Amino acid sequence: MEKDNAAEQQGQEQWIQELLALSEKEQMTPKQMSILQAAIDTFSEKGFSAAATSEIAQKAGVAEGTIFRYYKTKKDLLLAIVVPTMSRMIAPFVMRNFSGVLDVPFESYEAFLKAFMVNRLDFARKNLKIIRILIQEIPFQPALREQLVENILSQVLERVTAITEHFKEQGQIMDAPTPAIIRFTISSVIGYLLTRLLLMPDHDWNDEEEIEQTVSFIMHGIGGAGTL
Numbered sequence: 001m002e003k004d005n006a007a008e009q010q011g012q013e014q015w016i017q018e019l020l021a022l023s024e025k026e027q028m029t030p031k032q033m034s035i036l037q038a039a040i041d042t043f044s045e046k047g048f049s050a051a052a053t054s055e056i057a058q059k060a061g062v063a064e065g066t067i068f069r070y071y072k073t074k075k076d077l078l079l080a081i082v083v084p085t086m087s088r089m090i091a092p093f094v095m096r097n098f099s100g101v102l103d104v105p106f107e108s109y110e111a112f113l114k115a116f117m118v119n120r121l122d123f124a125r126k127n128l129k130i131i132r133i134l135i136q137e138i139p140f141q142p143a144l145r146e147q148l149v150e151n152i153l154s155q156v157l158e159r160v161t162a163i164t165e166h167f168k169e170q171g172q173i174m175d176a177p178t179p180a181i182i183r184f185t186i187s188s189v190i191g192y193l194l195t196r197l198l199l200m201p202d203h204d205w206n207d208e209e210e211i212e213q214t215v216s217f218i219m220h221g222i223g224g225a226g227t228l
Contacts, residue, residue, distance in 0.1 A: 032070050034060040039077050044129035047136050048078055082133060082144050102159045109167040113215045117189055124193050188218050
């Protein structure tokens with residue numbers, strides 16, 4: 001748990017540094033920076049609906065009216081975090097991380113999956129608050145879904161599809177529809193990450209062992225030797 005908290009703190013510090021760099025180009029004020037950081041903390045803790053702008057203002061050390069000078073509504077404040085911020089910083093950050101995984105010519109699909117899971121676990125630890133906001137709000141915010149699909153999923157899916165097809169041609173993966181293989185793989189990986197970081201974060205996890213088991217289940221299933 002301490003490791004996860006340290007990783008999240010590191011990720012928050014990196015987020016702040018990148019946002020500061022962005023603010024130099026877009027003239028984001030220190031007050032606006034404080035508002036965004038406080039909003040991330042509050043939205044991730046309470047959810048968008050339960051979060052009050054008065055509480056965000058108190059955390060940011062500004063008057064509540066200052067928030068509405070920058071953002072007309074609370075929803076505008078949410079979108080200011082997860083739409084432009086995600087698309088300009090998190091999405092390139094994700095793709096930088098992914099480029100280190102997806103562009104490497106792995107010898108096997110199993111090796112690719114292990115590297116993929118280690119990579120995503122590290123990313124999720126460092127960006128847990130923003131990920132929590134995404135999970136909470138995606139079902140209710142069409143603009144957020146559109147940005148996620150356009151800026152992250154579509155680019156990543158294209159590259160994962162190419163890798164999956166490559167290993168299918170080598171006979172390492174069963175001859176099944178590639179979209180079905182990817183859906184099963186992603187649901188297994190995301191299921192582990194959600195359980196690990198959000199549902200049971202205080203469990204005594206052995207991440208290396210859990211990743212090995214998850215990859216084994218993906219590659220070989222859970223049926224016994226006598227299963228038809």
